[in-house]
Amino acid sequence: MKHNLLVIGATGQTGGDTAELLLQRGHRVRALVRRVDERSERLAGLGAQTVEGDVLHLGSLAEATKGIDALYFTYPILPGLMDATANVALASEENGVQAIVNMSQVSARRDFTRARDVGHYARALGYSPRTLTRAAVAAAGVGAKEFIDRRVVLEGKRLLAHGDEPVAGIGARLGFLDTSNFVKYFVQRTGTTPTTFRSRYRPARAAR
Ligand SMILES: NC(=O)c1ccc[n+]([C@@H]2O[C@H](COP(=O)([O-])OP(=O)(O)OC[C@H]3O[C@@H](n4cnc5c(N)ncnc54)[C@H](OP(=O)(O)O)[C@@H]3O)[C@@H](O)[C@H]2O)c1
Structure with missing residues (x-):
């Protein structure tokens, strides 16, 4: 309709x-x-x-x-x-x-650097994880976990492409205490390492 x-x-x-x-x-x-x-x-x-x-x-x-x-x-x-x-x-x-x-004024950016689990956001918004997942599917066509992961990856790409911060710093900023976990997470979702991704946008900074 x-x-x-x-x-x-x-x-x-x-x-x-x-x-x-x-x-x-x-x-x-x-x-x-x-x-x-x-x-x-x-x-x-x-x-x-x-x-x-x-x-x-x-x-x-x-x-x-x-x-x-x-x-x-x-x-x-x-x-x-x-x-x-x-x-x-x-x-x-x-x-x-x-x-x-x-659109809620609760910033989408405030805690996505600290939490990647659906339960955290469901609690913060006062919904059950199932309700949040249903809402994410209805609004974005993907489940809540996938939605959160895409947001984290997008921010990682943005920081890699437009900033000078080393990969370890970006990983830490996105809530990964261990850089190798950030690299693994990024590779799983983009098919490329953060360094390779950066090199496509910023050849001069690829080594960082
Ligand atoms: N909870 C969440 O998940 C979540 C997610 C994303 C965003 N947000 C919240 O939503 C807000 C907006 O996000 P956004 O990224 O869409 O912001 P944005 O890109 O800054 O867009 C704001 C829009 O509002 C317009 N606007 C501002 N003052 C207006 C007025 N007096 N009358 C009519 N239109 C006016 C702006 O027009 P001009 O460009 O012409 O000024 C622009 O089109 C953010 O500040 C954030 O708090 C929440």
Whole structure:
């Protein structure tokens, strides 16, 4: 079934991915953007209806939520979160929006460097591991453990490709006390060692 969906924060990282995925699935997507720029134009090119607005202004949300079945809401960790959330809730209620997906402000990055087990995140969020796994499958198409591992590997790749830190330091930063465990983990999931991965991006730093 196709829905009329609003994505708030659609020019950002999670909102952008969400808008793109929903368009790929054939939904009608309205993207709330703060201004027209190359990011909003890209969304329009993908088929989204872009509307300019600011979640701190109830008026723009009242317009943006008209005719919307469900919306995705994310807001950066900045002052205004409570006002923005209240505005979204109010406008949604007034316009009969049936569902809101609110991206939690619990940072996804805060503890993924310390914990890779599903139980840890399930406890932190107050769900059972089974519920969390079901939610991960529904949202991302992979189980919770796989989702966590992908996030750790992605951060490892980012640090290898864009930073100067030696592999041992990156491993430690990602919660591996023993570098060889980090290397094994990375190889299992990427088919390549951290050093080889880095050498493809940063030939001059491959030896680190
Ligand atoms: N719990 C979790 O698992 C998890 C995971 C990821 C993220 N998060 C949380 O979600 C937040 C957002 O993540 P993100 O990576 O998508 O952030 P992001 O890339 O910074 O995107 C934020 C978006 O919000 C828009 N925005 C900011 N202020 C606005 C306003 N007043 N009105 C309308 N739009 C506004 C930005 O537009 P402009 O670019 O034009 O300013 C941008 O599109 C993070 O701060 C983090 O706390 C939580």
